[in-house]
Amino acid sequence: MALTATLAGCSSLTPSSAGGDGDLVLRVQGMPPATDKPGVALFKKQVADFEKANPGIKVKGSTTVFDPLTFSAKLSGGNVEDVIKVPLTEPQRLIQQKQVQPITGQLKEWEHFKEFNPQVLQPLTDGAGDVYGVPQNPYAQGLVYNRELFEKAGLDPDRPPATWAEVRTAAKRISDRTGKAGFVHESKDNQGGWQLTMLSYAFGGELQKEQGGKYTATLTGEPTKQALRLLKDMRWKDDSLGKTLLNNQNDVIKQFSAGQVGMFMGSPGTYRLAKMQFGMENTDAFGVAPMPQSGGDATLTGGDIYMVPKSADKKHAAAAVEWLTFAYAKPQYSTDIAAEQAKALSADPKSAVGVPTLPVFDRKRQTEIDAAIKPYVNVKLQNFKPYTDGLSTLKLKPEPPYQAQKLYTVLDPVVQAVLTKRDADIDALLASAEKDVNAKLAADQK
Numbered sequence: 460m461a462l463t464a465t466l467a468g469c470s471s472l473t474p475s476s477a478g479g480d481g482d483l484v485l486r487v488q489g490m491p492p493a494t495d496k497p498g499v500a501l502f503k504k505q506v507a508d509f510e511k512a513n514p515g516i517k518v519k520g521s522t523t524v525f526d527p528l529t530f531s532a533k534l535s536g537g538n539v540e541d542v543i544k545v546p547l548t549e550p551q552r553l554i555q556q557k558q559v560q561p562i563t564g565q566l567k568e569w570e571h572f573k574e575f576n577p578q579v580l581q582p583l584t585d586g587a588g589d590v591y592g593v594p595q596n597p598y599a600q601g602l603v604y605n606r607e608l609f610e611k612a613g614l615d616p617d618r619p620p621a622t623w624a625e626v627r628t629a630a631k632r633i634s635d636r637t638g639k640a641g642f643v644h645e646s647k648d649n650q651g652g653w654q655l656t657m658l659s660y661a662f663g664g665e666l667q668k669e670q671g672g673k674y675t676a677t678l679t680g681e682p683t684k685q686a687l688r689l690l691k692d693m694r695w696k697d698d699s700l701g702k703t704l705l706n707n708q709n710d711v712i713k714q715f716s717a718g719q720v721g722m723f724m725g726s727p728g729t730y731r732l733a734k735m736q737f738g739m740e741n742t743d744a745f746g747v748a749p750m751p752q753s754g755g756d757a758t759l760t761g762g763d764i765y766m767v768p769k770s771a772d773k774k775h776a777a778a779a780v781e782w783l784t785f786a787y788a789k790p791q792y793s794t795d796i797a798a799e800q801a802k803a804l805s806a807d808p809k810s811a812v813g814v815p816t817l818p819v820f821d822r823k824r825q826t827e828i829d830a831a832i833k834p835y836v837n838v839k840l841q842n843f844k845p846y847t848d849g850l851s852t853l854k855l856k857p858e859p860p861y862q863a864q865k866l867y868t869v870l871d872p873v874v875q876a877v878l879t880k881r882d883a884d885i886d887a888l889l890a891s892a893e894k895d896v897n898a899k900l901a902a903d904q905k
Contacts, residue, residue, distance in 0.1 A: 482517045485778045489595075489786070490520030497807045501800060509785050516778050525549075527864040534558055537770035541779045547597075547761040548863035550583050554591050555861070560767045561589035567782040571792050574820045581615065582857040583764060592666065593783045595791070597762035597817040598726035598853055600657045600750055601846050602626070607744040608721045612636045619748035619845055621662065623689055630699040633721035640701025642722045643714065648707040650730050652723055652870030653858070656799055657759035660856050661752050666866060667859035671815040673860035673904050676896040678870070679889045682755065687885045689753075691877050703722075704878040713737045718772065724750070727843055731811045745863040746842045749849035760817060778836055791819045794831035801835035813838045815847050817855070838893065862903055869896045869901035 491498030506518045517831045521540050530549075532537050535558070536749035544551070551557045583592040606616035612633040620626040630641025645654045646837055656666050664682030667674055694700050703710070712732045714720045716739035727747050733739040760867070765787055767779045804810040813836030818825040859866055869892045876883045 474664050483774060483778055484517050484519055485542070485775060485782060486519045486521060487542040487779070487782055487786075488523050488540050488544040489542065489763075490522050492522055492618050497810045498630055501803060502654045503785050504803070505704075505774065509782060512785070513778070513781060516781075518782065519549075519581050519690055527868075534768060535769075537768075538891060539768050539770065541767065541771045541775045542782060543768055544767050545766060546858075547582055547594075547764060548858045549591055549764065550764055551860035552862055553766065557720055559591050560769060560771065560776055561585070561591055562593075562767060562776075562780045562783070563588070563590045563891055565777065566590060566784065566788075567724060569784050571788075573838055574792070574824060576818050576820055578760075578817055578855055579762070579817065583766075587628070591687050592764040592766040593787045594819060595763045595765060595787050596728060597819060598728050599817050599853070600724055600726055600759045601762070601850075602722055602748045603715065603725040603729055604743050604744070604746045604748065605718065605720065606746040606842065607718065607741060607764070608633050608637055608639055609746070610738045612721070616746055619746065619846070620722075620747075620751050621849075623658075623753040627689065627693055627697065627699070630693060630721060631697040634697070634699040634701075637721075637862050639718070640703075640720045641697075641699035642693060643701055643703075643711050643720050644723070644874065644878070645706050645708055645711055646874045647705050647871055649867035649871060650707050650865055651874035652867030653863075655683070655686060655870050655874055656863075656867070657724055657750065657823065658689075659683040659755075660757045660759055661755045662686050662752055662759075663753075663755035667861065667863075669860070674900055676711050676859075676893050676900065678866075678893040678896065679807070679886070683889060684885055685753070685890070687873070690874070691883065691885065694878050695881050700878065705875065709736075714741075718744070727815045727846060730814050730838065734811050735809055743842070745839075746845070748845040749853060752853070756852070757848075757854040757856045760857055762817070788819075789830075792824065792881060797828045798831040798835070801832040805835040805837055808837075811905065812836050813840060815840075815843050817850075839874050862900060865899050865903075866896050869899075 490502050491814050502520060509518060525545050542584035579594045579597045580590055584590050604619055604621060609616040614629055614876050620629050624643060633639060633641040637777055645651055646808055658664060662685045663679050665677055668677050711723050715723060716733045716737035730745050733745060765783050767776050790800060801812045805812045813832060871891050873888045876888055
């Protein structure tokens, strides 16, 4: 009963220093939704183990998720938990605006701090070298594809497209021979702008630059125009993007899980959504390749970041870093914990154990972790091999570092226009969007 009470979602964020028995109550985001039963069970066990190892601290889990429309107001008002979970678009802005606390000193007390992969810490670090968060399940975007539809279209599922010209050819072939959408590009809920960013990176583009401590949008570069021209040609010349053109990620994965989509841009982690949330029956059809390229040799990286807000007092902040280290850093480092968690998750046939992620620590440690969880892996690793083999050849680029969500909001209508209007003027759309975004960024940086 005590554990159930501890894990109840936060109904109020009125600050409180202690529970009824004098324990410090630590409120943390990151509790999985009730639909993720294996994840909830694992979270409950982590809480119980943490409280046993840290007497005097009670963890209160929250299923609160990041909402770009309300997050800033809640954070400014101190109406957030003691540990917050944000996407990789947010840390640099939060650091610059001093809305989160550095955790370097306490985190360095952990003996394996130096073994972190510097690539995953760089977006969480300020100019002085202070670290402000711990990553969980970092990822790099790639090309998710349906191996079964590839075979039906006469394509080799073991040789997925490596360039965007090849993607276009494959998409048309899938559409022509199977009647399914050859390729789907997300276009709403900020995800159209997000996916245009990763596509622009593959063409060699940049959507934001920093000069003199100020950030401006750079949306009118030729690579971004080329990316949109590709989408326009696939839509209006090839008719290979399907009939449902206004989609978010869940829409696309749901369609993909039902065998209605040949390809989309996504990470290996979308396998979990396909299997666990959308009930993909033929999971052997799930394939993933590194991001196809057209001169950029780069792919977008992201992930969930756990941070300590400025509103947390000294005692809660210290407890928060203990929780971050215990719940996220150590499990991603420890072979014993990784194996234990993999074994527990594998007991549920609906789970997905062994899906590759971007390594949080150095390559040596990742190899040891892979070996430790191997007995419990229940995904077909061979279908992820094109991705894992090819990822090392690409530069990992984080999302635009300042107010990326505002940039994405403005880019969504640009993507939608290209997909729904045959005469869409790409140059004019991008020029107008750049002006709009820069007005917003200038107002934020006064």
